[in-house]
Amino acid sequence: MDALIERHGLAQVQRHRAMGDVCAMLEFFTHALAEKGAAQLEESIAALLQRPSTPSHLPLDTLKNLPRGPGVYRFYGENDALLYVGKSINIAQRVASHFSGDHNSSRGVRMSESLRRVEYTETAGELGALLLELRQIKTLKPLFNRRSRAAKNLVSIELVPNDDGYLQAQVVREIELHRLANYFGLFRSKRDAERALSDIAAKNDLCNLLLGLEPQRNGPCFQRALGRCQGACDGGEDVIHYNLRMQIAFHQLRLQTWPWQGPVAIVERRDDGAQPDILVIYNWIHVTTVHDEHALYDLSLRGQSVTFDLDSYKLLVKALMNSTDTRHSLIELPEVGAPEVVLS
Numbered sequence: 001m002d003a004l005i006e007r008h009g010l011a012q013v014q015r016h017r018a019m020g021d022v023c024a025m026l027e028f029f030t031h032a033l034a035e036k037g038a039a040q041l042e043e044s045i046a047a048l049l050q051r052p053s054t055p056s057h058l059p060l061d062t063l064k065n066l067p068r069g070p071g072v073y074r075f076y077g078e079n080d081a082l083l084y085v086g087k088s089i090n091i092a093q094r095v096a097s098h099f100s101g102d103h104n105s106s107r108g109v110r111m112s113e114s115l116r117r118v119e120y121t122e123t124a125g126e127l128g129a130l131l132l133e134l135r136q137i138k139t140l141k142p143l144f145n146r147r148s149r150a151a152k153n154l155v156s157i158e159l160v161p162n163d164d165g166y167l168q169a170q171v172v173r174e175i176e177l178h179r180l181a182n183y184f185g186l187f188r189s190k191r192d193a194e195r196a197l198s199d200i201a202a203k204n205d206l207c208n209l210l211l212g213l214e215p216q217r218n219g220p221c222f223q224r225a226l227g228r229c230q231g232a233c234d235g236g237e238d239v240i241h242y243n244l245r246m247q248i249a250f251h252q253l254r255l256q257t258w259p260w261q262g263p264v265a266i267v268e269r270r271d272d273g274a275q276p277d278i279l280v281i282y283n284w285i286h287v288t289t290v291h292d293e294h295a296l297y298d299l300s301l302r303g304q305s306v307t308f309d310l311d312s313y314k315l316l317v318k319a320l321m322n323s324t325d326t327r328h329s330l331i332e333l334p335e336v337g338a339p340e341v342v343l344s
Helices: 002-008 018-036 038-050 091-100 106-114 126-140 177-182 190-204 239-253 293-297 310-321
Strands: 071-076 082-088 117-122 155-161 167-172 183-187 264-268 277-282 285-290 305-308 328-332 340-343
Touching: 002 018, 018 038, 071 091, 071 126, 082 091, 082 106, 082 126, 091 106, 091 117, 126 264, 126 277, 126 285, 126 310, 155 190, 155 239, 167 190, 167 239, 177 183, 183 190, 183 239, 183 310, 190 239, 264 310, 277 293, 285 305, 285 310
Parallel strands: 305 340
Antiparallel strands: 071 082, 071 117, 155 167, 155 183, 264 277, 264 328, 277 285
């Protein structure tokens, strides 16, 4: 501060007092604004704010020693408490970005102040990093991760005909994994499922009685009187027409039944040609990872227990059914046996 005052000929203030230092900084800011202009000043401030500032309790060489490839990183605090688990296709860059933006939220500041060391696990590619991140968040329960925590009881929606043949929606708590294609959507709670039903009803003029959003009774639903139901509740809409509209409205939520006889392996290759990750998947669950074909064909999954959950389902449906990544190849593994699957 003294050097700035002398160099730029700023007004003398009472230094090392709160108000004096504030006045000196204001004087410097006003001087810089007049000399450089607002645009250059804003650009310089933005660049400075993006610089990573190593947290005070972290060794200074931590960022230098991090790899620049894909994987999962873990932040630890005092007494080896796990603070946070994250993933990236560039671990060093992503970890640095935490510290360049840690001033933007109280959560970021608290995590930065608590941080004592960083660990990481490298993976062959992004899919392996995503799956490892999910598994570690759900099993290790880091203090600062909220997203991707395991749901206690997943629910879904099933469409079944009533006595008059109209399809009605039922919230299902007991999901049978071998018939996932009979269900629509996976939700963390009954309330989330009912919100989805309300949204579908509003966008498609469907009957709230048949969607289970109003108590069962004889006569039309409340929305019928408002012109937001086409009359399935009082026979005013043809069964075939209504059921077709229901199927169209719910189509995007239909779940995907596991299409293979047993487990499969996704071989994820590294850009440098080093040892790949072989991700063993069954029923949309990441069971394990091995790193060579000998380990893969020595594998036996019989007697193991794995947990089905919402996040891995979404991730693996996308990876297995819609992937165009040429670094991935798939091997069917019916001979290794299937693990027992439980719902989260």
